[in-house]
Amino acid sequence: MPELPEVEHAVRLLRGTVRGRTIVRAELLHPSLRRRMTAALVRSLAGARIAEVERRGKHQLIQLADGRVLRAHFRMTGDWTVQLVAEPLPRFARATFTLDDGRRLILEDSRALATLDLHPAGSPPVLGLGVEPMDDALTPEHLRAQLARRRGPIKAVLLDQRVIAGLGNIYVAEALWRAKISPRARASSLARPRLAALIAAIRAVIARATGSRYTEIGAARLNVYDREGLKCRRCGTPIRRIVQAGRSTYYCPGCQR
DNA sequence: GGTCGCCTGGTA
């Protein structure tokens, strides 16, 4: 489940249920995962203890006690499930990590786009991510500097993980709606007060979702995403859907300028 | 910057 709050939710699950456990056996069930990690590397996970779990952007960094880092990225449809080894595997199980307590951690991913990568001890992943949305370092000045050299629309720039880490299509749409900024506005054209409003909107949207997932929030709490043709909750104008950079953008042409 | 491909499923 892709965006930052969902990934944070996943990380908390891991901290609460698998941290401190030792992997007894790892298995990659889907060829697209096997292409990323050799069989020998997968076998080498047996005996590794999970020391800590961190999040950076939408990446999950599972720190092993031997210094290696198992990095997971859910992409579109990935998610974790923890179950007893006796239980039947779910339909879309793509990888399993059997633990030393009789349970196993399962990567469920219907579209099989999620990724798992193992980084050797001493060479942690270089992710190239921008500032975290909740970090104090995200200020209007910082954002303005980032956007100054961008020519594209603000929507596309906010999806760029090198600018701000963790935003995805839904929350970008929601944040722009909240800040009353058109997704088509040129990123470099936004003045400081609008950037301050945008930062506040991003934080509000993420804060509201943190600890849950958008699927659990329910569409009722989304203001623009997937609401094409429905009335804007703020001004009543029908929500419009356009395509930017090959992806759906929902916005209100009435109050997002 | 935009477009395509990765994979597979749900839905109109």
Add this chain to the structure above:
DNA sequence: TACCAGGCGACC
């Protein structure tokens, strides 16, 4: 049957 999908890296 066709289209759409919460991401992202490779490509022009």
